[in-house]
Amino acid sequence: MTARFGRVIPAMITPFTEAGELDVQGAVDLARRLVAEGAEGLVVSGTTGEGPTLEDAEDWELWKAVSEAVTVPVIAGTGTNATAHAVSQTRRAGECGVAGVLVVTPYYNRPSQAGMSAHFRTVAEATSLPVMLYDIPVRTGRKISTELLLELAREVPNIVAVKDAAGDPAESARVIAEAPAGFELYSGDDSLTLPLLAVGAVGVVSVCAHWTAPEMAAMFDAVESGDWARARELNAAMLDSYDFESSDAAPNPVPTRAMLNALGLNVGECRLPMGPTPPGLEVEAMKIHERLAQKR
Numbered sequence: 001m002t003a004r005f006g007r008v009i010p011a012m013i014t015p016f017t018e019a020g021e022l023d024v025q026g027a028v029d030l031a032r033r034l035v036a037e038g039a040e041g042l043v044v045s046g047t048t049g050e051g052p053t054l055e056d057a058e059d060w061e062l063w064k065a066v067s068e069a070v071t072v073p074v075i076a077g078t079g080t081n082a083t084a085h086a087v088s089q090t091r092r093a094g095e096c097g098v099a100g101v102l103v104v105t106p107y108y109n110r111p112s113q114a115g116m117s118a119h120f121r122t123v124a125e126a127t128s129l130p131v132m133l134y135d136i137p138v139r140t141g142r143k144i145s146t147e148l149l150l151e152l153a154r155e156v157p158n159i160v161a162v163k164d165a166a167g168d169p170a171e172s173a174r175v176i177a178e179a180p181a182g183f184e185l186y187s188g189d190d191s192l193t194l195p196l197l198a199v200g201a202v203g204v205v206s207v208c209a210h211w212t213a214p215e216m217a218a219m220f221d222a223v224e225s226g227d228w229a230r231a232r233e234l235n236a237a238m239l240d241s242y243d244f245e246s247s248d249a250a251p252n253p254v255p256t257r258a259m260l261n262a263l264g265l266n267v268g269e270c271r272l273p274m275g276p277t278p279p280g281l282e283v284e285a286m287k288i289h290e291r292l293a294q295k296r
Helices: 024-036 056-069 083-093 113-125 146-155 169-178 190-198 209-224 228-237 239-244 254-262 281-294
Strands: 008-012 042-044 074-077 100-104 131-135 159-164 184-187 203-206
Touching: 008 024, 008 209, 024 042, 024 056, 024 209, 042 056, 056 074, 056 083, 083 100, 083 113, 100 113, 100 159, 113 131, 113 146, 131 146, 146 159, 146 169, 159 169, 169 184, 169 190, 184 190, 190 203, 190 209, 190 228, 190 239, 203 209, 209 228, 209 254, 209 281, 228 239, 239 281, 254 281
Parallel strands: 008 042, 008 203, 042 074, 074 100, 100 131, 131 159, 159 184, 184 203
Antiparallel strands: none
């Protein structure tokens, strides 16, 4: 099973100080901790990293600092809903030492498939870095059609992967079956990672890998060795974590911050509009972590 960016890729939260300012050293420390626990790549300033609330200069500082701090591939979240802005961020990412860029479907605008095609092509043409598209219609309001995904995979050399959070494994299987050699599909939904592995996904861009990276890596190992019973066992051990990582009362990344703060990492609170942390969430986080630890 190949995975150019690694199999287990936490979508890293962005640490903030108590005053809500960017904590670059905290990001470096967290990145190194995640790698030590089994992360094989990192996404920086994506959705879980609260990319929409970061200033451009904060992105640049994060990308550079984290890329210099770890030896695994770092993927910069450069996509926005303005093509010119996404182009400028993508070009700047190329100067920060990252291994690739994550480009989300333009959100809120609800462009046509033709508009999305032009957007992705324009951003990809602005860089020599490999591009991972990010398909998450529940947040963006638009689904990248399977036909468009395949067209981009075939026609744009540096569009090499998709982070699939569309929630349709049957269509994911079709993308994998019909995409050119070398195009990779990564699960973008922790709860669907095992089903997507069954149809040929190569990795996961994960929220709960902030605390489940060992289990995630072991699940990939089990699948690669053909031990599906062990893979199901490991997946079952993470079900609580999948449920915990996002809810209406505490949407992602609020629970991840609660987990890391409960574990003593002091990563701060989300920037508005994502806060505040509901009362008792850190207590719930510790219960989740303790139950997981008992199964290790």
